[in-house]
Amino acid sequence: MLKLIDVEAGYGAIPVLHRVSIEVGKGEIISLIGANGAGKTTTLMAICGVVPLRSGDILLDGQSIRGVPGNRLVDMGVSQVPEGRLIFPELTVAENLDMGAFLRKDRQGIRDDLDHVFELFPILADRRHQQGGTLSGGEQQMLAISRAIMARPRVLLLDEPSLGLAPLVIRQIFGIIQKINRERGTTIFLVEQNAHQALKIAHRGYVMENGAITLTDTAARLLENEGVKKAYLGI
């Protein structure tokens, strides 16, 4: 569904990604794990066109999306939960969710998805009229995920949803990510430092080091891999 082929990208003169190839199949959960500064966020920024490609290509449903401006991707079925959540701080929770559905015109569908989101995260329903910036970190993450779902994406990109959250909240959020994948068939590309949680819910995984993919396998086998255990699982 989403395919990166030998992607090279960077900032200004500094190269960051080196021949990165990743394939995310329809209905899969794929986790990309790596340490600080490995290039995970850059990979997502390359997908949404913020960081231009030097070479290589990115395909969505077999079509190149190289050079497609980021705001057009939503219409093509790709939504993102970015690093740091980027909640609109002075919009209310309801307005943040409405912005997630910015390009949609099917009012009934939007209302259904809003109910769905409030079912997934009941706390957001209670906080509906509160400004996004005043939510707790966990609530903001829930809101960021919900906002992305409001676009009814076929592919959901998530950048470190576990960042700064308590273990209990992390488990809850990862449970919901899995649920979205199972119940709605949404394809998930998950970028994480929390390798354990990310691989536990994934089908397959990629390991990134210094801007290059160094290992890829099924998630179950990566969890057993000695190198991965040492470097990322703290065992």
Added chain:
Amino acid sequence: MEYFFEIFFDGLTRGSIYALIALGYTMVYGIIQLINFAHGEIYMIGAFTALIVSGVLGALGLPGYAILLMTLPVAVIYASAYGYTIEKIAYKPLRNAPRLSPLISAIGMSIFLQNYVLLAQTPDFLPFPSLLPPLDVVDRFHGVLSSSEVIIVVTAALVMAGLTAFIKFTRMGKAMRATAQSPRMAMLVGINVDQVISLTFIIGSALAAVGGVLIASHVGQINFYIGFLAGIKAFTAAVLGGIGSIPGAMLGGLVLGWTESFATGYVSSDYEDVFAFALLVLILIFRPAGILGKPAIQKV
């Protein structure tokens, strides 16, 4: 007491105009953190357009209110086209440049437009026809407030109420706020940020044109330079209210208008500008973010 009210309404009238222009500064700043120095010139161009259009319509022998109702939209459209174009040619190419570059480009635009009107029209003051029709009801309060003051205040209030509703309730209004708060995320939810920026310039220019037409009719003369002082005053109002804040610009405009009028009315008209800028200095010392602005640290 009558004198007090006379001054009060004079301040309210000035303040409404400042508010209309200040909105353009504050909205543009809110979205791209640029002080659009050419904004005062948009106001001036709005007034000049109105002068030309109303002159033509007047020659056709149309009645006053018909002239106003046809002149205002033309001035608004013309000024908006200028605002839109200025952004496209002078600011958009510098979107990723250091912040000083678009600022200098803005000052250049301002000087260019002033000189363009100076050469294309005239350096002298031109009489501006009174487009605002007399209202019988108001004229009974003769001396305290005039018909044109009432029309200006009411029009400005309606326009600002419309803007507030647009920003607050429509999806495009929300998209404008979203873009101001996080352009990156706005793009990721599918908002065309370039389009939102253009729209911001168009709305700001339209408001300035309304202000320009109203005040020119009230004062009765214009020249190529009126945008400069009005621009500085309106910018002061925007900073006073808290640059980036829409209600702040409205409030800042009124506070500035009243400050000037009361200084003129009770002290001396020589001190009008002194008081206006002294107020600005005071606010900047004691409340640097402006009356309704948020301290910079809170900005996420």
